[in-house]
Amino acid sequence: MSSLLLNRHQRTTIGLIAFVMVSIGFAETSGAQESRTPQWLRQGFSIKVSHRRDNGEMMQLVDPILASVQQSVVQVTSGGRPVALGTVVGADGYVLTKRSELSGGDPIRVRLHDGRLLPARVAAVRRANDLALLKVDANFDFKPAEFYPQQPPVGSFLITPGRTGRPIGIGSLGVLERRVEHKGRLGVVLGNSTNGRARVEGVWPDSGADEAGIEPEDQIIAINGQEVFNSDNVINTLRGMFPGESVQLTILRSGSTMEMNAGIREFGVLQESENDSRVNGPRNVRLSGFDRVFQHDTVLDPDQCGGPVIDSSGRVIGLNIARAGRVVSYALPSSLLLPEMVNMLQEARGSAN
Numbered sequence: 001m002s003s004l005l006l007n008r009h010q011r012t013t014i015g016l017i018a019f020v021m022v023s024i025g026f027a028e029t030s031g032a033q034e035s036r037t038p039q040w041l042r043q044g045f046s047i048k049v050s051h052r053r054d055n056g057e058m059m060q061l062v063d064p065i066l067a068s069v070q071q072s073v074v075q076v077t078s079g080g081r082p083v084a085l086g087t088v089v090g091a092d093g094y095v096l097t098k099r100s101e102l103s104g105g106d107p108i109r110v111r112l113h114d115g116r117l118l119p120a121r122v123a124a125v126r127r128a129n130d131l132a133l134l135k136v137d138a139n140f141d142f143k144p145a146e147f148y149p150q151q152p153p154v155g156s157f158l159i160t161p162g163r164t165g166r167p168i169g170i171g172s173l174g175v176l177e178r179r180v181e182h183k184g185r186l187g188v189v190l191g192n193s194t195n196g197r198a199r200v201e202g203v204w205p206d207s208g209a210d211e212a213g214i215e216p217e218d219q220i221i222a223i224n225g226q227e228v229f230n231s232d233n234v235i236n237t238l239r240g241m242f243p244g245e246s247v248q249l250t251i252l253r254s255g256s257t258m259e260m261n262a263g264i265r266e267f268g269v270l271q272e273s274e275n276d277s278r279v280n281g282p283r284n285v286r287l288s289g290f291d292r293v294f295q296h297d298t299v300l301d302p303d304q305c306g307g308p309v310i311d312s313s314g315r316v317i318g319l320n321i322a323r324a325g326r327v328v329s330y331a332l333p334s335s336l337l338l339p340e341m342v343n344m345l346q347e348a349r350g351s352a353n
Contacts, residue, residue, distance in 0.1 A: 059167050062159050065314045070165030071113045072145040073307045076120075076134070079106035085163065085307030086110060086134060087319055088142045089341050094348065095142075096341060097306040098321060099125050099132035100244030100286040110136050113164055123348035126340055127242060129332055130286050130321055133344040135352075145308050147334035147341075148315035151177065151294060157312040158296050160304065160320060171298030177333050182289035184243040185267040190231035193219055197252070198231040204270050208263035214251065221257070222250035238264070244285035284322045293321060293330040300329050 074086040076097050086097035095110060102108060102122065110120045124133040136142070154173055162168035187207020193199040197219040203210050222228060223237045224247055241247060243266045251258050266287050272280070284302045296309070300323045308316045309331045318331035 058170060062167050062170065065159060065312065066161045066165055066167060066310060068314045069145050069161050069308055069310065069316060071143040073113065073161050073163050073165065074136075075111040075163045076102075076306060077109045077111065077117075078102050082303045084303055084305055085320075087306065087308050087316075088144050089133075090144055090345055091141045092349075093136040093138050093142055094123065094144075094345060095120065095134040095136060096319065096337070096344075097132050097134060098284070098286075099127070099130045100242070101284065101303070101306070102132060104246075108134065110134065111163060123351070124344040126344060127245075129290055129336065129340065130242070130244075131332075131340060131344070133341075133348055135348060145316045147338055148311075148317055149333075149335040149338060151317055151333055151335070152311050158298060158317075159310045159312070160298050160300060161307065161310060162304070168304055169298040169300055171296045171327075171329070173294060173296050175295035177292045177294050177335075180288050180290045180293055180330065182239075182242065183267045183287075184238075184241055184245070184264040184289065185270060186238055186241075186247070186262060186264060187270060188214060188220075190220075190234060192230050196230055197221060198228060198234040207270055208246075208265050212249070212260045212262035214249070214260070214262065215253070217253070219252040220249055221252050224248050225250075242286060242289050280325050283324060287322045287324045287330070290321065290330065290332065292333055292336050294318060294333055295324075296329050296331065297327040298329050299327060305329075 072088040074088065074095055075082055076084045076086045078101070083101040084098045086095040089096045108120045108122070109117050111117045118136050118138050120134040120136045122132050123135040125131065152173060154176060156173045158171050158173055159167050160169040185207065187204035187209040188200050189202035191199050191201045200214055200216055200218045200220065202216060203214055220228060220234050223234065226237065228234050228237055238247070241264045243264050245264050246261050247264065249260050249262055251260060268287070269283070282302055284305060300320060302323050305320045305322055307320055309318045309320050311317050316334060318333045319337055320329060320331045322330040324330055
């Protein structure tokens with residue numbers, strides 16, 4: 001009972017602090033601003049008003065709320081570097097994470113809450129929502145997170161835990177569930193040559209096509225080994241590719257054929273100015289093409305996606321799937337994740353047997 005009362009007390013305090021922070025516009029601490037802060041808040045809890053909601057005092061305050069996932073968040077590394085967080089979903093070593101951050105041939109490892117680093121492999125994928133299910137090779141019981149299928153209202157307080165179970169970001173729910181349309185592009189302007197083949201008429205700077213070395217006048221004659229003819233064929237084939245994926249192109253140039261790999265990129269990012277990119281900062285390679293996401297304003301690094309997002313009652317309401325802008329993060333809701341997770345676990349365990 002005492003722990004329940006403590007959590008309720010913590011949640012009430014958080015709500016009051018959030019109200020105070022909003023009422024002063026998240027401004028920087030000053031004597032005048034401090035004088036507008038209630039006496040009980042300044043003295044009774046020794047917390048100063050800050051221009052950052054994720055200041056150290058707030059992070060300490062929300063620690064008890066994250067007890068339910070303290071051992072359920074891992075760090076995923078690929079090619080020797082951290083690429084994402086992961087959420088434990090099976091006591092037998094299954095972890096859900098963000099698929100597009102995993103590089104194809106590089107070894108995958110998972111770092112647990114206690115620092116242990118263990119090998120893992122991809123056991124199932126769901127391209128439509130950028131999910132990968134990893135199987136960690138270990139002979140002990142993992143602690144799976146429990147997903148709560150109902151979503152809190154707009155404005156609700158949200159917390160993102162890190163690998164050690166401590167909070168790495170605090171934000172609020174800004175937009176309820178919606179579909180984010182697929183916006184992946186190769187980065188070419190196409191026409192048709194006199195022989196009817198798809199001909200490249202222009203290449204977007206810094207696109208996957210540009211980096212692969214595609215040039216105007218090149219003819220695209222095959223994609224992933226499948227022959228294509230006119231520009232409509234090429235467009236329809238590429239339409240099924242998501243940002244972060246790579247395609248193998250067979251190019252006809254000056255009578256000679258060549259093979260090259262090109263990445264699919266977010267079209268919105270390709271259209272940005274240099275200043276836009278600087279303001280938005282680093283983002284995930286895939287920011288679109290999700291069946292349903294809710295949006296919150298927690299500031300996350302790209303490699304902090306893939307882990308759970310928690311409401312103020314300590315319930316897992318979703319999985320962070322993309323940092324899409326400076327203060328725009330997308331999360332897949334638990335109502336979408338639960339059936340996907342069950343299906344992926346069945347597929348993985350069935351293959352193992």
